[in-house]
Amino acid sequence: MTISKFYSNQxxxxxxxxxxxxxxxxxxxxxxxxxxAIFIVAQLIxxxxxxxxxxxxxxxxxxxxxxxxxxxxVGALPVLYVKKISSNLFSSLLGGAAGxxxxxxxxxxxxxxxxxxxxxxxxxxxxxVTIGMLMGVMFLHYMDKKLPHLHFDTLxxxxxxxxxxxxxxxxxxxxxxxxxxxxxxxSFGTGDLNNGLVLAIAIxxxxxxxxxxxxxxxxxxxxxxxxxxGIATLTGLVExxxxxxxxxxxxxxxxxxxxxxxxxxxxxxxxxxxxxxPEVHAQERSxxxxxxxxxxxxxxxxxxNLLT
Numbered sequence: 001m002t003i004s005k006f007y008s009n010q011x012x013x014x015x016x017x018x019x020x021x022x023x024x025x026x027x028x029x030x031x032x033x034x035x036x037a038i039f040i041v042a043q044l045i046x047x048x049x050x051x052x053x054x055x056x057x058x059x060x061x062x063x064x065x066x067x068x069x070x071x072x073x074v075g076a077l078p079v080l081y082v083k084k085i086s087s088n089l090f091s092s093l094l095g096g097a098a099g100x101x102x103x104x105x106x107x108x109x110x111x112x113x114x115x116x117x118x119x120x121x122x123x124x125x126x127x128x129v130t131i132g133m134l135m136g137v138m139f140l141h142y143m144d145k146k147l148p149h150l151h152f153d154t155l156x157x158x159x160x161x162x163x164x165x166x167x168x169x170x171x172x173x174x175x176x177x178x179x180x181x182x183x184x185x186x187s188f189g190t191g192d193l194n195n196g197l198v199l200a201i202a203i204x205x206x207x208x209x210x211x212x213x214x215x216x217x218x219x220x221x222x223x224x225x226x227x228x229x230g231i232a233t234l235t236g237l238v239e240x241x242x243x244x245x246x247x248x249x250x251x252x253x254x255x256x257x258x259x260x261x262x263x264x265x266x267x268x269x270x271x272x273x274x275x276x277x278p279e280v281h282a283q284e285r286s287x288x289x290x291x292x293x294x295x296x297x298x299x300x301x302x303x304x305n306l307l308t
Contacts, residue, residue, distance in 0.1 A: 065243025099296025132262020
């Protein structure tokens with residue numbers, strides 16, 4: 001089943017609900033007030049329960065992962081004004097994202113993971129993080145084998161010729177966002193708010209070109225621009241699920257923390273090496289993208305050291 005069919009089926013099921021029909025029948029202003037109230041109450045209940053059972057750190061971590069996920073929607077906003085961007089600009093954005101992720105992986109996951117590993121299991125931090133990294137790499141390798149997909153290099157010219165191909169690409173983006181959200185959650189699970197904040201910023205910056213990557217071909221295939229932005233935003237909202245899993249897991253089971261940080265680092269390195277860097281140079285060598293990669297790395301290195 002393609003993403004578009006799944007989306008249509010879920011909408012159809014929702015529209016059959018009596019309560020939904022009653023809300024939709026309300027005057028426009030009243031309808032949006034009711035929907036807003038339902039959303040706010042749902043969030044208060046969710047965050048209240050999380051804070052009650054797991055503490056403030058879990059709530060902060062979940063909010064951070066939500067905001068990082070919403071960055072995909074921010075990245076998609078340019079499609080409201082343009083239908084395509086130059087290959088050079090897109091490669092530069094991807095290069096910057098790769099640099100940000102590389103620095104975040106090293107300074108916010110691998111190094112702290114080894115330190116926590118040594119604190120929990122004296123002298124074993126290096127090996128615990130290594131085991132976690134291999135697990136993260138194999139997880140994404142397995143998912144890529146089961147769900148083959150298209151890559152970023154098709155995007156600047158919007159070469160997707162069918163919704164089915166584009167659905168595979170969107171699914172791949174969504175799957176890759178899960179370990180990124182988990183990385184944010186695990187980082188907050190260490191109890192170090194500054195480190196968690198730095199990683200959340202890194203993931204948010206990396207999500208911006210991903211959002212654009214999803215929205216551009218949707219518009220090229222005839223989708224409504226706002227709907228394209230909405231779908232791009234939804235691909236990032238799997239991150240709070242990963243974030244919640246990561247933060248609650250390491251909060252409840254502290255000994256798995258260095259392995260979890262290694263898992264997130266390995267998964268992110270897989271995405272950088274398999275998806276982002278090759279596509280930066282897919283059509284021709286891009287010196288500009290190399291510079292933005294280095295700039296992204298330096299930016300995150302500075303943030304990591306200045307905010308911690």
